[in-house]
Every structure is written in structure tokens, then in C-alpha cells.
Amino acid sequence: MKTVYDETETNRAIEGIVDRIAGEFPSAEPINIVGIRTRGETLADRIAAKLAGRGYGQIGRGILDITLYRDDLSEIGPGPLVRPTQMNIVVDGVPMVLVDDVLFTGRTVRAALNALADFGRPRIIRLAVLADRGGRELPIHADYVGADLGQLPAHEKVCVKFTENDGVDGMTVEPRHSL
Amino acid sequence: MTPHMTPSAVAAGSNIDGTARMKWTRKHLLSIEELSVDEINFILDTALSFKEVSTRSVKKVPALRGKVVVNAFFEDSTRTRMSFALAAQRLSADVLEFTEKGSSVSKGETLIDTARNIEAMGIDVMVVRHAAAGAAELLARTCKCSIINAGDGAHEHPTQGLLDAYTIRERFGKVEGLKVAIVGDIVNSRVARSNLWAMKKLGAEVILVGPSTLVGKAFESLGATVVHDFDSIIGEVDVINMLRVQNERIKSSQFPTVREFTRMYGLTWDRFQRCKKDVFIMHPGPMNRGIEIQSDIADGPQSGILQQVANGLAVRMAVLFLVTQVSGEETRRREDAK
Numbered sequence: 173m174k175t176v177y178d179e180t181e182t183n184r185a186i187e188g189i190v191d192r193i194a195g196e197f198p199s200a201e202p203i204n205i206v207g208i209r210t211r212g213e214t215l216a217d218r219i220a221a222k223l224a225g226r227g228y229g230q231i232g233r234g235i236l237d238i239t240l241y242r243d244d245l246s247e248i249g250p251g252p253l254v255r256p257t258q259m260n261i262v263v264d265g266v267p268m269v270l271v272d273d274v275l276f277t278g279r280t281v282r283a284a285l286n287a288l289a290d291f292g293r294p295r296i297i298r299l300a301v302l303a304d305r306g307g308r309e310l311p312i313h314a315d316y317v318g319a320d321l322g323q324l325p326a327h328e329k330v331c332v333k334f335t336e337n338d339g340v341d342g343m344t345v346e347p348r349h350s351l
Numbered sequence: 352m353t354p355h356m357t358p359s360a361v362a363a364g365s366n367i368d369g370t371a372r373m374k375w376t377r378k379h380l381l382s383i384e385e386l387s388v389d390e391i392n393f394i395l396d397t398a399l400s401f402k403e404v405s406t407r408s409v410k411k412v413p414a415l416r417g418k419v420v421v422n423a424f425f426e427d428s429t430r431t432r433m434s435f436a437l438a439a440q441r442l443s444a445d446v447l448e449f450t451e452k453g454s455s456v457s458k459g460e461t462l463i464d465t466a467r468n469i470e471a472m473g474i475d476v477m478v479v480r481h482a483a484a485g486a487a488e489l490l491a492r493t494c495k496c497s498i499i500n501a502g503d504g505a506h507e508h509p510t511q512g513l514l515d516a517y518t519i520r521e522r523f524g525k526v527e528g529l530k531v532a533i534v535g536d537i538v539n540s541r542v543a544r545s546n547l548w549a550m551k552k553l554g555a556e557v558i559l560v561g562p563s564t565l566v567g568k569a570f571e572s573l574g575a576t577v578v579h580d581f582d583s584i585i586g587e588v589d590v591i592n593m594l595r596v597q598n599e600r601i602k603s604s605q606f607p608t609v610r611e612f613t614r615m616y617g618l619t620w621d622r623f624q625r626c627k628k629d630v631f632i633m634h635p636g637p638m639n640r641g642i643e644i645q646s647d648i649a650d651g652p653q654s655g656i657l658q659q660v661a662n663g664l665a666v667r668m669a670v671l672f673l674v675t676q677v678s679g680e681e682t683r684r685r686e687d688a689k
Contacts, residue, residue: 241413290411
């Protein structure tokens with residue numbers, strides 16, 4: 173296990189994402205920040221809090237659980253608990269930042285986009301990820317990347333930790349237990 | 352202005368921390384008796400997520416796309432049948448309807464042959480209702496598809512027990528510690544048995560109420576209290592689950608006259624006045640208004656009857672989803688072994 177990003181660097185990466193969002197969307201207008209369960213949810217909390225600190229007053233918050241939209245459902249077997257999606261926000265016409273911790277194959281994002289289509293039509297959807305580790309299997313890319321880790325080998329896995337979930341902020345690369 | 356929300360808010364009563372670590376491994380749902388407390392909570396927590404789907408403008412998710420669900424009902428049903436059909440459709444499954452009337456069963460085909468022939472068309476889940484106790488279990492042993500028991504004789508009706516538990520949890524935030532009365536024709540009721548198992552496992556105190564011909568003391572061995580005098584417990588229970596008076600049995604010698612039944616065991620206005628202020632009234636349907644339950648109580652603010660129906664949909668979506676995830680894995684294992 174090697175530490176790629178320590179606490180300071182992780183927070184700097186999040187701050188960088190917020191800078192990019194603030195550069196594109198004015199604080200006086202509504203914006204939706206939607207996290208993909210479960211680490212994306214925490215990252216979305218952080219981003220939303222930082223945006224609020226910069227004067228954004230109309231931040232809509234949503235959480236997507238994409239289990240029911242996965243294209244590999246029948247392959248993964250009995251899964252973990254499906255948790256509620258929470259999208260009690262006005263989606264139509266409002267810009268949305270979709271948030272996840274790590275971008276790898278792109279299949280999670282594909283599932284999230286399918287799920288989002290059932291809730292309405294945002295004016296624009298941007299993708300924010302803390303880490304891009306390469307290995308895409310679909311034509312999907314992130315708009316705001318906290319840490320570009322290049323092309324990591326498939327047998328390695330990026331683990332993102334947040335104080336809220338794991339007691340500490342940081343990012344490590346670990347061997348994948350099973351492929 | 353975009354409304355704000357707390358992202359971490361989860362509906363009251365969920366037990367997500369306790370169940371998040373377990374994995375669902377059952378391919379069939381045959382009874383509540385066989386389920387562990389964790390499994391019951393796992394279904395209820397999963398149902399919580401599926402309830403959200405019904406609040407969307409597009410009330411459909413692709414989780415069971417390409418799967419086929421057969422409603423095989425060898426007995427009459429409105430609610431359960433429609434609820435399973437809609438649940439399957441909201442998961443994007445294809446739904447086939449089988450009714451005994453007008454089928455080859457009337458030509459003398461056996462249950463197993465009928466089921467195996469339906470299965471041979473390539474189906475994934477069979478939802479079975481049958482007048483014989485054990486019918487679902489028999490099919491689970493014979494068929495390769497997932498079997499969901501939608502009522503087998505006087506044995507069990509597990510999704511009813513689950514949706515009642517879900518509805519009580521939604522109302523009170525928990526089931527544990529509540530006093531639940533189940534009233535009426537207990538001995539002939541699969542709803543009563545599934546409810547008894549669900550309530551006991553989740554830690555409620557169950558009181559079975561009815562004439563001695565319809566609820567024997569033998570039920571006490573299942574962990575319930577048996578009472579023949581409804582009025583003696585009316586002021587102390589949190590939930591009253593009124594069972595349907597089964598008209599087809601009314602003429603049997605077990606049954607008092609309808610008027611006598613209403614006087615002794617009906618939820619009348621007079622009895623309702625003596626209940627706890629926040630008493631929760633339930634009924635699995637179909638109701639006989641004016642017999643086991645007075646109309647204005649059934650339609651009143653303390654009644655959860657329509658919530659039961661709405662929650663039934665979410666619970667059945669959860670069950671359909673969970674059992675199909677397991678059959679998928681078994682298929683894969685079989686293929687890996689080749």
C-alpha cells in the first residue's frame with residue numbers, strides 16, 4: 173500500500189475542483205451537486221460546503237444509488253444493500269455537477285447518467301472526480317479532476333478515505349483483492 | 352429557488368447500519384418462519400429504497416430488464432396479484448399472468464406439471480398462490496426458477512407479513528416493544544401466521560384475539576398470548592390488525608353468527624373509543640365493512656390500510672429484486688462449473 177495523497181494534498185485537490193466549478197458557474201445562480209453513493213456522496217458534501225462558503229446560495233443536493241442501473245447486475249451476484257436515491261430537487265434546466273470519488277471504467281458514471289435521465293433534463297451535466305486512474309471502457313471523461321493518477325495497472329485499486337467515513341482524509345493505491 | 356435537503360437523511364426506523372454488512376443469499380421466499388431477523392430487516396431496508404422509485408415521475412428502474420416474472424395464481428386475488436405485477440413492471444421485468452380458471456389445470460394437469468411447463472418457457476421468477484399449504488415449497492424443490500410464496504393455504508403469506516412490518520416500522524419508527532393484536536379467524540389465516548412470525552422476530556409482543564374455535568391455546572407455543580375477550584386488551588395495544596372474516600367459512604361450525612362475531616370481535620366505534628390515542632389500525636383486505644371493521648374507522652386517520660397497499664408494492668419490488676440477484680449468481684456458478 174502506498175499513500176498517493178495525504179490529508180493536505182487531498183484537501184488541495186478538492187479545493188481545486190471547487191475552483192474549477194466556481195470558474196464556470198456564477199454563485200448567484202442555482203446549481204445542483206449530486207453525489208454517487210457512497211464516497212461520492214461525502215465528496216459532494218465537501219464540495220457543496222466549500223461552494224456555500226464562497227457565496228453560493230442556491231445549491232440543490234442529491235444522492236444517487238446506481239445499483240439498479242448497473243449493466244453488470246447479473247454478474248455481481250448478491251449485492252450489498254440498495255440504498256435510497258434522494259433527488260428532491262429541481263433538475264430541469266439547472267446545471268448539475270455529478271460527483272464520484274474515483275473514475276475508472278466509466279460504467280458507474282454511465283449508470284448514473286441513465287438514472288439521471290429518469291429525473292429530468294439538467295441544462296448541463298459536469299463530472300467531478302477526486303481521482304482519475306485511467307482504464308476507461310466507455311467514452312466518458314471527467315470535467316473536474318482532483319488528482320490525475322495516469323494509467324494505473326488493472327490489478328491496482330485506488331482507495332479514497334474521508335474523515336466522515338474512515339476517520340482520515342487521504343488516498344492510497346492498493347492491490348485489488350479479486351478482479 | 353432550488354430546495355435544500357439533508358443528504359444523509361434516511362427515513363425513520365431503518366436499520367441500515369445493522370444490515371449493511373450482510374448479503375442476501377435466498378433464491379426463494381417461502382415463509383417468514385425461515386427468515387432471520389437480519390434477513391427481514393434487509394428486505395425492509397431494501398424496500399425503503401424501492402419506495403423512492405414510486406415517488407419519481409418516471410416510476411421505473413431497469414434492474415430486472417430481460418427477466419420474466421410469472422404470476423401463477425391458483426386462487427383468487429386482486430391486491431397481491433396486481434401488486435406483484437406492478438412491482439415486476441417497475442423493475443422492467445416482463446410479466447406473464449396465469450389463472451387457474453380456463454387453464455389446463457381444469458383439464459387435470461398437476462401443479463408440478465403446470466409449473467414445469469410454464470418454467471420451460473424460460474422464466475426467472477414464479478409468484479405462486481395456492482390453496483394447499485406447502486405448494487410454494489414443493490415448487491421450489493422442483494423448479495429451477497425463483498419461487499415467491501404469495502399465499503399457500505392457511506400456512507403463510509410472507510410478503511403480507513413483511514409489508515405489515517414495514518408499515519408498522521414506518522408509523523412508529525420501530526417494531527420492537529410494541530403490542531400488536533391480531534384479531535379474528537386466526538386458525539384459517541396465513542396472514543396471521545406470517546404476521547405472527549414477523550412481529551415476534553422483530554421483537555413485538557403479539558396478542559391473538561378470537562373465539563376459541565378460531566384461535567386455540569396451542570398458538571401460545573409460537574410465543575403469542577391468546578385472548579378470547581377483545582375488550583380485555585383493547586386499551587393496551589399499539590397496533591390492531593383486523594383479519595378478514597372469510598365468508599366461505601362463515602357457515603362452518605367453527606364460526607359464530609356474523610352478528611355475534613361483530614359484537615364480540617368487530618372493531619366497532621365503541622371499542623375504538625377505548626383504544627390508545629395513537630393506536631394504529633390495519634387490515635390486509637379485502638374488508639367486510641360493518642362486520643370486522645366499522646367503515647369510518649377503516650377510512651379514518653388512525654387507519655394504515657391504504658399505506659399497507661402502497662408499501663406492499665415497495666416490499667414486493669425488494670423481494671423480486673433480491674431473489675433474482677441470487678438466481679443470477681447460481682446460473683453463473685453452474686456455467687463456471689462446465
